[in-house]
Amino acid sequence: xxxxxxxxxxxxxxxxxGGGRKAVEQINALSGVDFRLDKEKDTDVRVMSANVEYVxxxxxxxxxxxxxxxxxxxxxxxxxxxxxxxxxxECCDMMRKPLNPHLNSVYAYVEYEQDKPNTNYFPxxxxxxxxxxxxxxTGEYPASVRPWGYVWATFSRLSDPxxxxxxxxxxxxxxxxxxxxxxxxxxxxxxxxxxxxxxRSMLEKNPDIPIAVTGxxxxxxxxxxxxxxxKELPMEEAALLTEDSNMTEEQKRNWAVDHISVSHNNVxxxxxxxxxxxxxxxxxxxxHYFADLRKx
Numbered sequence: 039x040x041x042x043x044x045x046x047x048x049x050x051x052x053x054x055x056g057g058g059r060k061a062v063e064q065i066n067a068l069s070g071v072d073f074r075l076d077k078e079k080d081t082d083v084r085v086m087s088a089n090v091e092y093v094x095x096x097x098x099x100x101x102x103x104x105x106x107x108x109x110x111x112x113x114x115x116x117x118x119x120x121x122x123x124x125x126x127x128e129c130c131d132m133m134r135k136p137l138n139p140h141l142n143s144v145y146a147y148v149e150y151e152q153d154k155p156n157t158n159y160f161p162x163x164x165x166x167x168x169x170x171x172x173x174x175x176t177g178e179y180p181a182s183v184r185p186w187g188y189v190w191a192t193f194s195r196l197s198d199p200x201x202x203x204x205x206x207x208x209x210x211x212x213x214x215x216x217x218x219x220x221x222x223x224x225x226x227x228x229x230x231x232x233x234x235x236x237x238r239s240m241l242e243k244n245p246d247i248p249i250a251v252t253g254x255x256x257x258x259x260x261x262x263x264x265x266x267x268x269k270e271l272p273m274e275e276a277a278l279l280t281e282d283s284n285m286t287e288e289q290k291r292n293w294a295v296d297h298i299s300v301s302h303n304n305v306x307x308x309x310x311x312x313x314x315x316x317x318x319x320x321x322x323x324x325x326h327y328f329a330d331l332r333k334x
Contacts, residue, residue: 069315078309088116089322090112091128129159144167148189160209162190164193248331273301289312295324298328311327
């Protein structure tokens with residue numbers, strides 16, 4: 039969206055001032071895009087993916103004022119859509135410190151294993167007013183130049199404990215961070231194969247429990263890694279499973295980096311949204327996404 043008219047600029051100012059739902063309602067009306075503030079009645083679960091752009095410092099902002107404000111706006115974005123589950127990437131403990139005070143109080147983190155500290159970079163938030171954690175686990179590959187790993191959890195709905203859902207959140211390191219004398223594919227593809235085995239075992243053990251995988255794959259859809267991670271399993275990109283998306287067909291087919299994939303045998307995608315109405319890098323160097331899902 040290009041903010042040119044007085045009304046558009048006013049909506050942007052409200053958004054950047056933490057206007058939340060009211061700001062998005064104005065942007066909906068001005069842009070002609072329904073950013074789907076509420077889940078519809080035929081939706082069971084809303085899943086969100088958000089890479090929050092890890093920073094250790096910013097030399098142009100020594101007081102960290104931009105950093106603090108960015109985390110506040112990120113929390114406001116999460117609170118506006120109130121997803122059941124949020125997969126966060128690059129969200130280590132120092133990123134959570136300014137984020138947490140602004141999150142809606144219903145959110146909690148899936149606990150990670152303390153002996154796998156890298157996995158605190160990719161936590162899962164969940165709504166404690168709707169779900170409880172049945173079981174969870176973490177995986178990491180500390181030999182990587184940068185943190186790589188995943189967190190997963192199976193949840194049961196408080197109102198119906200038989201209604202279960204599994205979330206996994208991960209982060210693949212990009213090529214420039216692999217190092218150690220191996221190629222990108224030589225390093226990452228075996229990790230994808232290992233993850234596949236884990237996801238496949240979950241689907242075989244509980245074929246009726248849907249799985250959603252959020253993450254920063256750091257790859258395009260035409261890559262070997264993506265073929266392994268998604269196409270070799272009964273998984274598919276959420277954006278490709280619905281006609282109700284604000285992304286163009288070219289974007290859906292060629293989008294790189296951030297993905298939400300789902301087990302298409304037991305879940306339907308009601309809608310998907312790319313939250314691209316924030317000015318570039320206001321929240322992160324990544325767009326945030328969510329998908330509304332229905333068990334089938």
